[in-house]
Amino acid sequence: MPSRILLAALGIEAVVFAAIAPNFATVANVFEVMRLSVEVGLLAVAMTPILVTGGIDLSVGAMMGLAAVIFGAAYRDWSLPIGMAAAAALLAGCGGGVLNAALISALDIPPLIVTLGSLSLFRGLAEGITHGATNYSGFPPTVLRIGQGYLWGIVPAQLPILLAIVLAYAIVLHRSVIGRAWYAIGFAASGARYAGIPVARRVGLAYVLSGLVSSLAAIVYVAHLGQARADAGTGYELDAITAVVLGGTSVFGGRGTIWGTLGGLFAIAVLQNGLHLAALPSELIGVLVGTLLIGTIAIDRMRRRSRALGGRLQEEDTIVRNSQVAVLCAAVIAGALIVAGTNVWLVRSIESNVRGAGAAVPASRRAHRPVVAVMPKAKGDPYFVSCRAGAEEAAQELGVDLIWDGPTSLDAAKQNELVENWITRGVDVIAVAVENRAAISTVLRKARERGIRVLTWDADAEPDARDFFVNQATAEGIANALTDEAARLLGGAGDFAIITGALTAANQNEWIAFIGKRVSEKHSGLKLATIRPSDDDRDKAFAETQTILKVYPSVKLMMAISAPAVPGAAEAVRQAGRSDVRVIGLSLPNINKPYVHAGVVQTVVLWNTRDLGYLTVYAGALAADRKLPAGTRAIEAGRLGAISIRGSEIVLGPPLLFNKENIDRFDF
Amino acid sequence: MRREWSVAIAIGALAAALALVAPSYFSAENLRDIFLVNMPVLVAAIGTTLVILTGEIDISVGSAFAVCSVAAGVAAKAGMPTALAGLTACAVGAAAGAVNGALVAYAGIPSIVVTLAAMVALRDGLRWTTQGAWIADLPPRFQWLGVAQSTFPVVAGLASGLLVVAFAWAMRNLAAGRAVYATGSNAQAARLASIDTAFVKLAVFTAGGALTGLAALLNSVRFNQIPSNTGIGLEMKVIAAVVVGGAAITGGRGTFTGTVLGVMLLGAIGPALTFFGVSAQWERALQGAIILAAVTVDAARAGLSRTALVGA
Incomplete structure (x- = not known):
């Protein structure tokens, strides 16, 4: 059962939002909250037994991306019937789970390392298969109905899937020998082995199931959005872990329930929904989820300790000395003051940039x-x-x-x-x-x-x-403006390289396609040497440009098509002292002013935002x-x-x- | 030292392949650039190594890095000398680390929970206060710490080298260093040996935060503006480097040599793949595969030697 603290938090959320957020307390909204939590919910439920065994699976979000891409590719490229495509996606999920399980339980490598590696591997495979750009859509209406339709006019169609998985997991975890084995392993793995539990096989099972459920979540996600892309589920692993931990599952293993996970899931979902309905800014979500997480777990720990004290003094570390509480409180207050202080300072120093943020x-x-x-x-x-x-x-x-x-x-x-x-x-x-x-x-x-x-x-x-x-x-207008400008600066012929945003960014990929078209139609003297991603990170654009300048010395023009990438590329060109290389791109005037005035960046293309x-x-x-x-x-x-x-x-x-x-x- | 050797061999293999296919990789200029890009990762990784040695984890490094970068920039813009701006960044980092550490050590909340909360809250808090605005128009003496661009790599190299050597020496030879290992190996035993394990944990989180602040400073001075969304995903890079370098995630085992090698391997792969002419789309998959291969070979070897021992 979710802890009483969590239920209380959920109750407070409900009461507060019912008071301040229009249409919060309606049946339709309750179902909407549930619809939006299905994908993360699936991941969180599958994550629960893994945490119970004392492990962790960071690869679930990336697995969603890979399964979504395979689902799309199987249906569109390999023209499999939709059922077979879904089976292929589920199979891929199983395969990913087996890989994790093999490395974790057979080779005894810590789960954090394994799933950190497979996170990169799965996401990377998804990007490789799609070349970052392919975007599978046009799924049959039967699939879309799973993600967008309603049963009996009000119940979201994907809800039964979550319910079925929740029930299956609840039965296995709480009512079966396998579930007891998971708890035993979480308490003491070697003890469990001496008790005759096949530890490696039981641990492995949790990871295989997690891979399978992740791919199921991917299918629901694709049905919900009507589109399969390599970036599906980015960051979902942290949302799922947050929900599980908030639900009282111990990351040290041995403790936690499916019902607690559901409590955690809805505590976050209701918070998000309520903030949106009350038109409060989204950034508050992160801050409040963080507070909720620390608050709930701290209070829970304190209560456990005082209960332990009320019984008998068990372990040394269950005693909270007053001095320790005082230190803790002082640290928290000091930290809060410092953060608040720096924020006030910050706001004052950049006030000119923030025009009436409160007016919104x-x-x-x-x-x-x-x-x-x-x-x-x-x-x-x-x-x-x-x-x-x-x-x-x-x-x-x-x-x-x-x-x-x-x-x-x-x-x-x-x-x-x-x-x-x-x-x-x-x-x-x-x-x-x-x-x-x-x-x-x-x-x-x-x-x-x-x-x-x-x-x-x-x-x-x-x-x-x-x-x-x-x-x-239009995308074509932007691409043409950039390409024509590049041709003008290069005098009609020469090599250039593109720094894009994320490899999966739809806008950028559309521009790149039109740039290629324009080059082949009007500027046959231009040659595109390479395309590198910057993930919209100035520092990454900087490092990629440095490498490009060395690997492709013939490149005489850098075209950066993500706002933070232009100053990154410009700084790299400037530091390398390559005054023969021109930089143009799509970006904002302010962050590029120093480089434009220094003559490093020749042209920035944009409209008046x-x-x-x-x-x-x-x-x-x-x-x-x-x-x-x-x-x-x-x-x-x-x-x-x-x-x-x-x-x-x-x-x-x-x-x-x-x-x-x-x-x-x-x-x- | 087993894992350190595996990583060193992996780096050797990569270097050999590069020497055959793309010898220009080893130009002084390229090595310097790769070093400067990875130096902030290295400095932050020293802090994370400390935290992991005590058996804890800190996934708020990337968010704290962003907050510290912005703090350094704001301080420099307010007219502080660069040294003082750097201290501000370190102090902000240390404060964030101390809050994490206190919650872990004295409230007994698992570190992954505490730092997950800190990661989300710091990142969204920063987004809220800056509204995405960059810190621009930094004073010219801020860039390159006030030294010439050509001397900066020397300064940074000396600073980070000294830092690694100092920490490696201290962890081996000072009582405080041994206390970190003892806490991570067996907290109960360490406590019975009169080590204040809670304080040790508070200290490593605080030190880790201060080092994140230093990393933020060393990164910020390479540019003339500071983006407020910097450092996304830095925690994963740092943790991957530390664990690839052989530190046990359960605590008590790991060396700074390993961390340095881990940062070297992961930092060298990215540009190396470009030199090999690998298309960017497959890069992430290859990186993941290389990490998995490195740890798998290591684990398989450990498994073999264990079997050999049992057989004998």
């Missing part, structure tokens, strides 16, 4: 002010931070309530979750910068059915899933007032003047080229 949180719904909910692809990304400034400007000008929230890192599943929550909350307009086209469209259609006006911006969904698309520049945010909210406000019917040809958008509409695309204008002459005129 409407305390309650004021009468008749339309609520426009705008979602970036990722919240912390400087690109979207600069869009937000424009969005807030428009919101203030027009007197609408703006909710600005999104995933803290690129995550298609989180985007869907947030849209679902906004539908439940009941906003007037939803505007999404789409991370994954196929994935988001279903839920956007649902929003339209409920009478919510839907816009997309920055990147589009399926045309029938939204009313209008605020289009800043502030105006993009401004136009999105402006169009959103018009749509909320029903002043933007289908077929509108042009709108008057405040300080931007007349903006033309092509079909259902509101066009911001051509991309901007920033260079030495004009870059100081832009501040974002």
Whole structure:
């Protein structure tokens, strides 16, 4: 059973959110919370017996990625029937589990090391199979129904899968010889061996099952998003472990229950859901989950200790001396003060960058002010931070309530979750910068059915899933601008290299495809030497560029197509003293100013992101007032003047080229 | 020293293959660049080695690294001399480490739980306060610690070399060092031998945090701006290096030689694959396979020698 502390926390969450979050306490929302926890829930349930044996499995998220890709490849590339494709994915999951199990139980290597290695291996295989770019979609409706449909009009279709797995695991763990063996191994592995338990086989079984359940979670994930990509399930291992540990399972083994895991899972899911419905910023989730984790477990430990003291003094380390408690409290308070202090300092020093962050949180719904909910692809990304400034400007000008929230890192599943929550909350307009086209469209259609006006911006969904698309520049336009600029700087001929974001980033892969097309059509003198990933990390872009400059000395131009990669590549070129190498890319003016002025970076291609945010909210406000019917040809958008509409695309204008002459005129 | 030899042999094999296929890998320039990229990993890995030696783990290193980088940048921008900015970064790191350590040592919460919470909370807290903004316009004397770009590798090399040697010596010869090993080998026995194991754990987490701060400083000074989302995944790199280097995740066994070799192997693989002309898509899979192969060979050899012993 989940500990009483956890149940209390869950209860408090429910009461608080019922009070402050609109439509939180409804049956539909309860089911929605459950739907969104199915994938992580499956992983967490399978993780429970592994932690009970004293092990850990960090490879579950990567296994999801591999299984999703195999599922997609089997169906689309090898044209297997869908049932066989699912079987292939499950088989791959089993295979991955067997690999982990063999290394852990047969060779006796610590599970942390094995699964750390297989995490890279599985994710890497998924990236290799898809070349990072392939994106399997077009699954038959029977599959999609599992992830998106409802039974009896209200119960999410994937819920029975979670229930079945939960029951199966509960029976095996709590009611069978195998389960008792897992507990015995967790308490004392050598003791268990002397008691005649086949330790290696029982431990191995837990990992094989975990691989199998991970691949099942992958199928549910694919059905939910309608798309299979190599980055499926990134970071899910930590979500799963958090849920299991929060549920009272000891990482030292020997203690924990499936029911506790479910408690932990829902404590996190309800927290996320409630924060979204109350329109509180997503970053709070991390902070609150951390607090919840420490708080619940600390209180639980304290209670156990005092109970142990009330009985008899067992072990030396169960005694909490007052002095120790005092030290602990002092340390916690000191830590909190330091963190708070540095934060105040930080905020003061970068205040100019944060324009009215608090204005995004409407305390309650004021009468008749339309609520426009705008979602970036990722919240912390400087690109979207600069869009937000424009969005807030428009919101203030027009007197609408703006909710600005999104995933803290690129995550298609989180985007869907947030849209679902906004539908439940009941906003007037939803505007999404789409991370994954196929994935988001279903839920956007649902929003339209409920009478919510839907816009997309920055990147589009399926045309029938939204009313209008605020289009800043087409992928082809960006690729052409970059390629033409490269050809101009190289004098029509020469080698160049591309630094992209993550290998799986959809936008970047689309640009790369168009860059290749433009090169072969118009600039046959250009040659693409290599493409390297930066994972949107400035330091990685720096290291990759250093290596490229040495391995491909003929490369005379670096094209970086992820915002943090341009300054990274520029710094590498500058430090290498290679004044013969040009750097161009797609990035933000501010972080590139020093390099543009130093002549390292020649051109940065982008559009005015502030105006993009401004136009999105402006169009959103018009749509909320029903002043933007289908077929509108042009709108008057405040300080931007007349903006033309092509079909259902509101066009911001051509991309901007920033260079030495004009870059100081832009501040974002 | 068994695992250290396995890793050294793996590095040797990699070096031999590189010498045949891409001898330019060994140009002074390339070796210097690879060293500078991996030096922050090495410094952070020293701290993680300490933590792992006591049988604990710290997965908040990457998040703490980001917080420390931003703290160093803010301090430098506020007009502090670089040394003081560095101290600030170390102090912030040490404070975060001390909170983790106190919760592990005195509240008895498992370290993976504490540092998982710290990892999430620090990262999202930083995202919230900075809103993703980078620290730019750093004073020019901040870059390269105020020395010339060409002398910086020497300074950094000496500093990190000295640090490794000092820690390796201290862990072997000082009572404090032995106390770390004793705590990790058998906490109960260590306590009976009058070692304050709780304090040892608090100390290693604090030291680990301070070293993360130092790593953050050494990384930040190589650039003229500080991104607020830096260090994502650093904890995995560091832990992988330490365990590949032979430290037992259960504590009590491991050396700094092993950690250095682990950082060398993992740091050398990435650029090496580019030199071999391997396409980027397969790189991660190969890295995983190499780690698994290294530990498997080691474990298989251990298994063989054990069988041989039983047979004799």
